[in-house]
Amino acid sequence: MLVSTKQLLLDAQKGKYAVPAFNVHNMETIQTVVEAAAELRSPIIVAATPGTMKYAGPEFFIKIVEVCSNKYDIPIAMHLDHHESFDDIAHAIQLGSKSAMIDASHYDLEENIRRVKEVVDYAHRYDVTVEGELGVLGGQEDDLIRDAKDSKYTNPAQAKEYVEKTGIDSLAVAIGTAHGMYKEEPKLDFDRLAEIRAVVDIPLVLHGASGLPAEQVKKAIELGITKVNIATELKMPFAAKLREVLNANPEESDPRKYFGPAKEVMKKVAMEKILMCGSNGKA
């Protein structure tokens, strides 16, 4: 049975570890991350963006994750990542999804609150947990001056108000991470994270974890991050292996021969990320 992220993240908060949220796109990659989690006895969040849902078809994607949740005795959540449309979220909830992010972070605070609260009110009727985001991710600039940081990064006082007014179950914070890999090693604003943690008591979420040194992720977990989102670092080895196998065997047409090795290398990365999150042995 698919679970919501409520208990998963509260347990992680108590146990001072994080649950990995892996962005994947099809049956092969869903199976890969779930197998990694099952082997390490880790709870896992399988995440899909609207683009992935459009590619795979929400009924297919959600059903495959649900099948995994019935096959393995670890907690598995099916999470709607960076969704922006109320209708898409409502549709996926009706299909069985129990966890959703409504991303209205590019709107001003008032509109962000309005859009998120609308989803929270609907989702909570179905025991579905909701993640909101305050602050702007990406465009990591090392020389960002304090004022610029204040306008882009999550403001702790605003975060408190945002959580209270929306009723969200978890909060994605902007503390210097970006989606994709980094040109230079990012410097996360740990002081800001600690300030947010001091005034907000719900689980906190770190987006853009690909490319972050493990020590930085671990420090963020110590300071209250309970969900770590990973997309790019899973895709890259899968694609690289696929390319390698197909280039080395231009005549090969059997999907089992090229997806198999690609799954293997992705699984290794997923296992490393689970160990980084400290969620192994928690299921």
Ligand code: 13P
């Ligand atoms: P990365 O691609 O940097 O891992 O970001 C993942 C993410 O935040 C998904 O929501």
Ligand code: ZN
């Ligand atoms: Zn993200």
Ligand code: NA
């Ligand atoms: Na990243």
